Amino acid sequence: MSLEMLKQQMCDIGKRIYEKGMVAANDGNLSARIDKDVFLVTPTGVSKGFLTKDMLLLVNGKGEVLEGTYRPTSEIKMHLRVYQERPDVGAVVHVHPPYATAFAVAGIPLDQATMPELIVLLGSIPLAPYGTPSTGEVPEAIAPYVHDHQGVLLENHGALTWGKDLEHAYFLMESLEFCAKINWLARQINGDRELNERHVKRLLELKEKMGIHGKAPQGIRMESDVTAKKVSPKLEVELSEQAIEEIVHRVTNRLIKAISKLKDEMNINKHD
Numbered sequence: 229m230s231l232e233m234l235k236q237q238m239c240d241i242g243k244r245i246y247e248k249g250m251v252a253a254n255d256g257n258l259s260a261r262i263d264k265d266v267f268l269v270t271p272t273g274v275s276k277g278f279l280t281k282d283m284l285l286l287v288n289g290k291g292e293v294l295e296g297t298y299r300p301t302s303e304i305k306m307h308l309r310v311y312q313e314r315p316d317v318g319a320v321v322h323v324h325p326p327y328a329t330a331f332a333v334a335g336i337p338l339d340q341a342t343m344p345e346l347i348v349l350l351g352s353i354p355l356a357p358y359g360t361p362s363t364g365e366v367p368e369a370i371a372p373y374v375h376d377h378q379g380v381l382l383e384n385h386g387a388l389t390w391g392k393d394l395e396h397a398y399f400l401m402e403s404l405e406f407c408a409k410i411n412w413l414a415r416q417i418n419g420d421r422e423l424n425e426r427h428v429k430r431l432l433e434l435k436e437k438m439g440i441h442g443k444a445p446q447g448i449r450m451e452s453d454v455t456a457k458k459v460s461p462k463l464e465v466e467l468s469e470q471a472i473e474e475i476v477h478r479v480t481n482r483l484i485k486a487i488s489k490l491k492d493e494m495n496i497n498k499h500d
């Protein structure tokens with residue numbers, strides 16, 4: 229793909245992440261490797277829904293601008309760390325998709341064996357510990373996960389995926405958000421259920437045949453032939469300490485009244 233075509237693709241994907249609600253305002257950033265040590269990146273302070281080719285920049289492996297008039301994304305260190313760790317990676321996508329980010333805020337990784345697509349195509353998505361955006365903390369936090377996964381949730385922040393090219397990294401992000409949304413909806417209906425490890429094993433064989441690498445959820449060990457088992461309860465409204473105390477107080481009062489009424493009745497009966 230020529231540099232001009234890649235720039236156009238980056239603008240198009242910027243539009244898609246914005247229109248799909250994966251980012252708000254000027255959030256999110258995209259990058260693609262165009263040579264061993266040269267990268268095309270999005271600028272900071274610009275909505276990714278309205279990118280034009282002249283806004284994009286070329287930077288080297290240190291994040292120094294080689295070409296372009298805008299300032300590169302403030303998350304450049306995070307992108308460059310992925311390329312450093314994985315010479316086979318051709319593109320990185322970072323956004324704040326609401327469902328996946330809700331899991332990141334709740335501190336829950338996306339590593340449940342709930343759907344074949346998740347197991348085969350996406351693999352397990354771990355939760356990288358929180359780091360202050362734009363600092364060296366974020367690249368340090370993601371580094372341990374880059375080799376064995378295709379993406380991570382960034383604790384209390386958002387999501388990051390990497391792939392062989394920009395379209396691949398973007399599609400992984402779409403799948404990640406889609407799986408997070410479905411898991412969330414299932415939790416509300418009846419709690420989500422993980423597949424039996426025997427089913428997962430067959431999916432993992434498929435995954436290997438397809439040449440897709442990376443860690444995947446392993447499923448639930450079950451003696452019976454049940455397809456899937458509930459792993460999280462249906463979401464219930466959580467009561468505050470104060471509300472629980474209030475309920476205990478009311479129930480206790482009623483009990484005391486009922487007991488004393490019973491005692492009175494028994495005393496009356498005795499005198500009869």
Ligand SMILES: [Zn+2]
Nearest residue numbers: 256323385386
């Ligand atoms: Zn971010």
